[in-house]
Amino acid sequence: MWVILLIPACAAAVFSCLRLVRVAATADSLSAIGPARPEEAVGVGLFETAYLAGGPTRVVDLALVRMAGRGRLHLAHTGWTTVVDPQGRSRLERALIGEIGPEGQCRTAALRAALAAHPTVRDIGERLTMAGLATPATVRESALLAIRQVRHALLLATGLLVAALVLAAPGSGQAGATVAWFALPLVLTGGTLLMARVDVHAYTAWAAPAGQEVLRTARIPRQYGPADDAERELLTAVAMVGPDAVPDARLRAALRG
Numbered sequence: 001m002w003v004i005l006l007i008p009a010c011a012a013a014v015f016s017c018l019r020l021v022r023v024a025a026t027a028d029s030l031s032a033i034g035p036a037r038p039e040e041a042v043g044v045g046l047f048e049t050a051y052l053a054g055g056p057t058r059v060v061d062l063a064l065v066r067m068a069g070r071g072r073l074h075l076a077h078t079g080w081t082t083v084v085d086p087q088g089r090s091r092l093e094r095a096l097i098g099e100i101g102p103e104g105q106c107r108t109a110a111l112r113a114a115l116a117a118h119p120t121v122r123d124i125g126e127r128l129t130m131a132g133l134a135t136p137a138t139v140r141e142s143a144l145l146a147i148r149q150v151r152h153a154l155l156l157a158t159g160l161l162v163a164a165l166v167l168a169a170p171g172s173g174q175a176g177a178t179v180a181w182f183a184l185p186l187v188l189t190g191g192t193l194l195m196a197r198v199d200v201h202a203y204t205a206w207a208a209p210a211g212q213e214v215l216r217t218a219r220i221p222r223q224y225g226p227a228d229d230a231e232r233e234l235l236t237a238v239a240m241v242g243p244d245a246v247p248d249a250r251l252r253a254a255l256r257g
Contacts, residue, residue: 002164002178006185009160012153013185017192020146020200026139027203044133044214047092050239051124052134052207052215056116058242059124061255063092063115064108065238065246069231075254081108095120108254125206133211135203143203147196154189157182215240 046066050058064081067073072085072093083104088094099114100106115121128134161182168174202209237245243255 001167002174002181005160005164005167006181009153009157009182009185012156013150013188016146016149016153017188020150020192020196023139023142023146023203024196024199027143027200046235046239047124048128048133049215049236051121051128052211053240054242055206056121056125057112058239059092059121060096060112060115061243062235062238063096064112064255065243065251066235067093067096068251069234075108075251077250077253079108079254081106081111081254092120112255128211133208133214134206135208135211139203140206143200147193147200147204150189150192150196154186154193157185157189161186 044052047059047062050062054061064073064075068075072083074082074084076082081100083097083100086097086104088097095118096111096115099111099118125134125137129136161179164178164182165175168178202212205212207215234245234247243252246252246255
C-alpha cells in the first residue's frame with residue numbers, strides 16, 4: 001500500500017525540483033549578462049528606489065504620502081482619498097489624480113490597486129529592468145511559483161509518509177522501509193529548497209542583485225523639487241520600508257485601507 005503513496009510523492013518532488021532548477025539556470029544566465037550602468041541607463045530617484053524595495057505598490061504608497069504631505073491629497077483613516085489640488089506636478093501625480101476620477105474622491109484601496117497597474121508605474125519597472133536593476137517580471141513570477149511548488153511537494157511527501165505509516169500493518173516491519181523510501185522525495189525537495197536560498201531567492205525580490213546594491217547605498221538624488229530635510233528623510237524611509245515608516249498613525253491606517 002505504501003508504494004502507491006510513494007509514487008505521487010516522488011513524481012511531485014521530481015517535477016517541482018526540475019522546474020526550480022530551470023528557473024535557477026535562467027536566473028544564472030541573467031546574472032551573467034550583467035547590469036547596464038545605472039547612472040546612464042536610468043535615474044534612480046525616490047520612486048525608482050521605492051520600486052526596487054517594494055514594487056509597484058510601494059511606488060503608489062510613496063506618491064500618496066508625498067502628495068498628502070504637500071497638501072494636494074487628503075487621506076482619511078476611514079479609507080477614502082480626496083483630491084485637494086487637482087493639478088498634478090508630474091506624470092505619476094497626474095495618473096494618480098486621473099485614477100481618482102472626476103468626482104475627486106475614491107476608496108484608497110481601489111486607488112492603490114488601480115495605480116499599481118497603471119502604465120506610468122509599469123514604465124518605472126520596465127526602465128529599471130532594462131537597466132539591470134529590477135528583476136524581470138517573468139523571472140520573478142517563475143521563481144516564486146517554482147519555490148511554492150517545491151514547498152507543496154515537500155508537504156505532500158510528508159503527508160503521504162504519515163498516511164503510509166498509519167496504513168502499515170502493525171508488526172509487519174514495513175515502517176522502516178517506508179521511511180527509507182519516502183526519504184528520497186523528502187531529501188530531494190528539502191535540498192532543492194536549500195539550494196534555492198542561495199541561487200534563486202535573490203530573484204524573488206523586486207530588485208535584481210545590482211538593484212540590491214543600489215538599495216544598500218540608498219543614494220537618493222534631490223530631483224523632485226524643493227523639500228526640506230525632514231520631508232526628504234520621511235520619503236526615503238517610505239520608499240525603503242513602506243507605510244510602517246510613517247509616524248502618523250492615522251496616515252498609516254489610511255494607506256493600509
